[in-house]
Amino acid sequence: MDSAQRSLRLAGYSFTSPAVVRALVNARKRGVDVKVLLDDRGNRGKASIAAMNLIAGADIPIRVISSYAIHHDKYIVVDGRHTETGSFNYSQAAARSNSENVLVVWNDERVASSYLAHWDSRWAQGVAVEVSF
Template identity: 60%
Template sequence: MPAMKNLVLAVALCLDNGVPPAALAADAAPTVTIENAFSPDGGAEALVLKVIDSAASTIRLAAYSFSSPHVVEALLRARQRGVDVRVLADTRRNARKNSRAALDRLVGAGIPTRLISRYALHHDKYIVADGVTVQNGSFNYTADAATANSENVLVVWNSERLAQSYLAHWENRWASGIDYARRPAAALAPRP
């Protein structure tokens, strides 16, 4: 029964993201696996951290809201392991002090970080790890997402085709972003 549940989740994920189910089947070697978790019981954050901690070469993170100390620490550990980490976040949503502090830590550690304001909201919330694993869901990278909100996380491990679709989207948004370290002062002015 778990195999059927995973297949149904994979097909739903593909359809929701414009990837034909055949694309998943094309690389559906036995190593493609799916995990999911929910918050606020801590399971969602633990799964996000598992993805970050598993990365060996690259992490591309797209965030709407970014302030989680646990996610920051995991990204810093990845950077120390030699993983090429890059973070993209919504400009307006990350004007708060705790978000700026989190982003400052990343930049201070040499992690390229950009803000994007091209859209009404940069509402993406996903990670592409090593070009083969995708973490997606409603989970914002915040403490509240882990401890207070009802959130979900879905991870598709070892699906290069799906990961490449997300990576192309991420790279498109990255090209539209501005470097956090060189942002205009007004870009992160506190909200009224």
């Protein structure tokens, strides 16, 4: 996320990581077009709501999706060229205690465009999150 120069799209299930929130907000401050899409039901706890409020409060568009039993996607596309995907939730538990896997594909616009097409289709189904504090 720190390498993003133009755009950053995140799709996630669980979202509670202060480090990820900071990276997204910092990208936005650098002028990067940042958007976040998350599962609705998986982000109703206090930590998730706090993280989403920080994102929305930084003028980062954020939507939640409830069209599926679970929106279990976990990936980031940076600048339409780099893709990070895997089992890793954007949560403190994933960073500190879980067994997780992550794959980063650098400089492959074909892979990135496939993920972006999926992201766009899910974004269209999402509902905007407004700051609630």
